[in-house]
Every structure is written in structure tokens, then in C-alpha cells.
Amino acid sequence: MSTQKSQRQWGDYLQAALPKIVVAPTFITTLIFIYGFILWNAWLSFTKSRLLPKYDWAGLIQYERLFANERWWVAAQNLLIFGSLFIGICLLIGILLAILLDQRIRAEGALRTIYLYPMALSFIVTGTAWKWILNPGLGLERLMHEWGFEQFTFNWLVDSEMAIYTVVIAGVWQSSGFVMALFLAGLRGIDDSIIKAAQVDGAGLPRIYRSIIIPSLRPVFFSAIIILSHIAIKSFDLVMALTGGGPGYATDLPATFMYSFAFTRGQLGMGAASAMMMLGAVAAIVVPYLYSELRSTRRG
Amino acid sequence: MSGLKIEQIHKKFGTTHVLKGIDIEIEQGDFLILVGPSGCGKSTLLHMIAGLESVTSGTISIGDRDVTHLSPKDRDIAMVFQSYALYPNMTVRENISFGLSIRKVPQQEQQKTVQRVAEMLQIEPLLERKPAQLSGGQRQRVAMGRALAREPSIFLFDEPLSNLDAKLRVEMRTEIKELHHRLGTTMVYVTHDQIEAMTLGERIAIMKDGIIQQFGSPREIYDNPVNQFVAGFIGSPSMNFIPCSVISMDNGHGVEMENEAAKFVLPLGRSEPALESRVGKTVLLGIRPEKITHHRASDVGSAGIHQASCRVEIVEPTGPDTLVFVKLNGVSTVCRVDPDQAKKVGENIDLMFDMNRAVFFEAEKGTRIC
Numbered sequence: 001m002s003t004q005k006s007q008r009q010w011g012d013y014l015q016a017a018l019p020k021i022v023v024a025p026t027f028i029t030t031l032i033f034i035y036g037f038i039l040w041n042a043w044l045s046f047t048k049s050r051l052l053p054k055y056d057w058a059g060l061i062q063y064e065r066l067f068a069n070e071r072w073w074v075a076a077q078n079l080l081i082f083g084s085l086f087i088g089i090c091l092l093i094g095i096l097l098a099i100l101l102d103q104r105i106r107a108e109g110a111l112r113t114i115y116l117y118p119m120a121l122s123f124i125v126t127g128t129a130w131k132w133i134l135n136p137g138l139g140l141e142r143l144m145h146e147w148g149f150e151q152f153t154f155n156w157l158v159d160s161e162m163a164i165y166t167v168v169i170a171g172v173w174q175s176s177g178f179v180m181a182l183f184l185a186g187l188r189g190i191d192d193s194i195i196k197a198a199q200v201d202g203a204g205l206p207r208i209y210r211s212i213i214i215p216s217l218r219p220v221f222f223s224a225i226i227i228l229s230h231i232a233i234k235s236f237d238l239v240m241a242l243t244g245g246g247p248g249y250a251t252d253l254p255a256t257f258m259y260s261f262a263f264t265r266g267q268l269g270m271g272a273a274s275a276m277m278m279l280g281a282v283a284a285i286v287v288p289y290l291y292s293e294l295r296s297t298r299r300g
Numbered sequence: 301m302s303g304l305k306i307e308q309i310h311k312k313f314g315t316t317h318v319l320k321g322i323d324i325e326i327e328q329g330d331f332l333i334l335v336g337p338s339g340c341g342k343s344t345l346l347h348m349i350a351g352l353e354s355v356t357s358g359t360i361s362i363g364d365r366d367v368t369h370l371s372p373k374d375r376d377i378a379m380v381f382q383s384y385a386l387y388p389n390m391t392v393r394e395n396i397s398f399g400l401s402i403r404k405v406p407q408q409e410q411q412k413t414v415q416r417v418a419e420m421l422q423i424e425p426l427l428e429r430k431p432a433q434l435s436g437g438q439r440q441r442v443a444m445g446r447a448l449a450r451e452p453s454i455f456l457f458d459e460p461l462s463n464l465d466a467k468l469r470v471e472m473r474t475e476i477k478e479l480h481h482r483l484g485t486t487m488v489y490v491t492h493d494q495i496e497a498m499t500l501g502e503r504i505a506i507m508k509d510g511i512i513q514q515f516g517s518p519r520e521i522y523d524n525p526v527n528q529f530v531a532g533f534i535g536s537p538s539m540n541f542i543p544c545s546v547i548s549m550d551n552g553h554g555v556e557m558e559n560e561a562a563k564f565v566l567p568l569g570r571s572e573p574a575l576e577s578r579v580g581k582t583v584l585l586g587i588r589p590e591k592i593t594h595h596r597a598s599d600v601g602s603a604g605i606h607q608a609s610c611r612v613e614i615v616e617p618t619g620p621d622t623l624v625f626v627k628l629n630g631v632s633t634v635c636r637v638d639p640d641q642a643k644k645v646g647e648n649i650d651l652m653f654d655m656n657r658a659v660f661f662e663a664e665k666g667t668r669i670c
Binding site: 191193194196197198199200201202203207211212215216218 | 347350351352371372373377378379381382383385386387388389390398399402403446450
């Protein structure tokens, strides 16, 4: 009987501990390979590491060098241009498509899928495809020339002033369908009779959208902006595939800057410092988001 | 002056014919109820009055003005929706004043109106809150307030109380009735609840399958239903329909009844010309539960009242009355008796049938005979 009892105790113990045992491996790997490496990276950014890591404290020297580096400021400025345009245009197109799709049109399901498909592609594929489309000797410009529009020029891809905007075009093409899906879901959640009530109150459709529907989609805006801005800050593959950071370093983003300094130019410390700057930027966006989310669930 | 006039309204959605020629006319200041089972087209009709649904054919006039093809904002209406349809991003104050600000009413006047409405509905403490922070009953009040802010020529209510709990529903019912007395504005009210229809309405239109079955005052409809559907729809518990054969008697007509306890004849105590041709045939006797009561010595011998013994099948106490179910001609029949006089299941009870208000329907079609 005592063995039975101890067996039962062992079973209870196992049952209580099982979830922890199952979660433990991922927890440990996350702890080491994400948070551990963040700390390692942070340490490296305070050293004089070049090709290989060194561990002697060197203070803020890498940050000083980073801020004195013109290329870093180009990357930061590019991120500002790319980020704001990418987020802004994606939101605009996404809302517009969602509102148009919400008018109970025929074949809505098929259209929705078409707009959503770019999301299924990797940024590498998007970047490569747009590289060919925008290449003056290969894509759009050549096509227009062959059609007889000899004066047509569209050479943003090779123009160092304009190249960053091609990244915006490709990014918007890929992500606006996803934003549309987010807003469409939000629009579907709005009670039909609210629109009817507003009609009875005398509001026209533009006014209804402006005063009632779009303001009540605020949570959707919030999620969309958070998702888009972290895509923008992390953007690496799109730039690599589309322009490779060029012409020169005209389309460098912080992510590509970090990559080239840390892994191809033997400036591990400076790469680490730029990575820390990016982490700071992401944290500045994500932390308030998490805070507000957690607070609202607690209230709800 | 006419409050609302609906003439030969038809509505088709594709091939489905939802409304099949509706005619209603009410005076200014009347309270009209559209009542019927779900799918009868009552909400569609209300939405057509509001202009939210197009008219296939026919005309709608509000206060002598043809509004058939006007948009909702030009009809001078206000509407309360079943789901309240409050604007979630606005405070209660903004919800109430939204219609006014669209109509470019001066700011000061808007605030005055909000104040007046809030006082009337006692929602002043809620003015700065958002709809999400309100309870169901409070939302209902705000929805009413939004409608009241505009002083329209007609109020439309689309099942406004169906999302409230039973107690609140009764309270709000009284309040709506009071409001109607105070404002004197024409109101159209859609409901599927026949008690709401009876208590609120001055004019009731009972609808089924896109047709108005009967249009009249609550009393008319209760006492004089035009067919079996109306008779069964209005009243709770609903009217008993007992198939029985008509016989000719010395002092008029009577119907034959049978149950486990006895076989008897219920004399009408009067002669109905319409029943003459149906002697020996089966008709449906319609008799309300409160017309079958316990034995009352004072009623013995009165004209049209007859006593018979029946076996009790089920007993349902409701408080003021007890509902006793007996079987008559194979049909379960509800009787409303005094709780003290009710018998136990399986016992026999002496019941008094008051045939003065009894009505008769065709056995198959359910149309009224007399």
C-alpha cells in the first residue's frame, strides 16, 4: 500500500511538473541564444573588437566612432525616409483597399487573396523581382522604350538620390495587402447598424468613415504601425536583394550597415554598437506597446 | 393630419417577395406597433420607413410629405436600433450631439439640447463616458437620447428592448410609453414580443409572411382576431383551439366536447347565422384560458356560461392564477383558475366555460367564421 501511495505521489508530482519540463528546453535556448547573445553583443560594443572579439573594456569609443561615421548617418536617414514612407503608404493603401473591399463587392474572396499573396513571398524574392522590373536596361524602362515611348526614363534604382524610394516601392507592394487584411477584419467587426444610425443622423459616407469608422479602428492602426515599424527597422533582406545597399552605400539601412561592418569589414565592435542602437529603437516602440497591451488585458 | 401613410408597399430581394402590399395609415401622434414572428418583414418595413432600405413599389408619406425616394437624413426621423448602434469612439455627449453637429446646429444650442435630453433620461452623470463603459440599460438610454435630441416628426424603434433583462425591459417599456405621452410625437415600434405590443400600442399591425394580418387597437385584436394566427399570436398563454362539431339546440347552437371524465355539450346560448351551414361539421372553437375558470357560484345560470367536469392533466402555478391543463376532444386545453380552487393531477375539476367571447375558425384554413 505504501508503494501505491508513493507511486501516486510521484504521478501527481510529474503531472504538476510536466508543463515546466516541456517548456524548459525552449526556455533555456531562448535565454542563451537571444538574451545571452544580446548581452554578449552589448559587451562587445564596449570593447575595441575588430576582426575577432576582445573583452577589454573600452568605454563608449565604438559609439563615438559610429556617430562620427558618415555612412551610419546615411543609414539612419534612410531608415527614417524608408520607415515613414513605408508605414504611411502601406497604411493609406491598406485602408483604401479595405474600405473598397468592404462595399460588399462580388468576388471579394478572390480579390482579397490576390492582394494578400505578396505577403506569402520572401523579401528576397520581392527584392529580386523588383530589381528586374526597375532595372533600366531590363524592366519597365526598356518595355516602355520598346513600346515606342523613347523619352521614358525611370532609373531610380541606379540613382543614388532616389534608390531608397525603390526600396519603399517594393516594401509597400509586399506589405500593403497584409495591412488591408488587418483593416478589413477591423471593418467587419463594426456593427452595420452604427452606419445606419449615422445615416439617419444625416452623415454622408465620407463623414461616416472619417468621424466614426476610422477613429474606432484605432487598435488596428496601433497593431499595423507596430508590425510595420519593426519590419522597417529589421529590413535587411529586401535591401540586400534589391540594391545590395548601393549604389555605393546610398540605400544602406542600419541592418545592412551592421552586417557589413561586423562581418565583412572586420569592425566587430562598431557593428555591435550599431546593433545596440537598433535594439534601442525597436525597444522604444515595442515596450510601450507591450505595456499598453498588458494593461488593457488586466483591465478587461 | 396624417402621421404616417404607407400605401401598397412591396419589397423584393431578388426573387424573394418579402413584403406583399402593405397599407397602413396612422394619425399624427399615434403609437404604431409592428409585431410578428421573426422573418415576417416587420424590420424590413421599418427600415424602409427610415429610408435605409429601398422600396420596390408603393409610396411612404410622413406627415403628408411623400418621402418614398428621400434619403434617411431628409426624412426628419430618428431611430433607435436593437443593438443601440452607439458610436464607440465618441463619448455619450458626442453621441447625442453628433446628429446636431452634422446639421450645423450652433455649439451652444447643441449643449443645451444635450443637457435637456440628459435630464429627461437621467443620464447626466454618464455624459463624458464612452459606450464601452456603460451597462446595457445605460446604453439603451443613450440610444434613446440620441434619437430624442433631434425632435423629429417620427420616431422609429427597432426592437429596442430585446437585449435587456426582463426587469429592465418592463421598466423601459413604461418609460417609453410615458415619453410618448409627454412628447406626443408619432412613433413606430417593431417588436416580436406580443406583450410589448399590447402594452405599448395604440394601433397594432400584426404581420406574417409579408402581409398585414390585422390592423387595429390592442382591444380589437385581442377580442376580435380575424384569423387563427392572430388569435394564437396575441395573448399569453395563447388561445385554446379545440376542434369540435357544431350541433343545433333549442336556444341556438352548441358544440360537442369529450374528455376522460365526461361527454358534454357546450351551448352558445345564442344563434350564430354563420354556424347554421356548419351544423354537423367540425370547426375550431377558440376560447381564451381566462374564459375557462373554476366553479363560481355567482356565475351559475348566467347566459352563455356552462359548467363541466374535466380531468386535470398538468398544473402550472403562476402566482396570481394557476394554469390547469385538461384534454378536450384530444387537445390539451389551458384553463386559468384560482390557485385555491385548483385540483391535483388526475383529479376531476368543475370548470366554467364562458362562451360569450368564444370565436370560431375554419378547421383547415384558420379563417374566422364568427
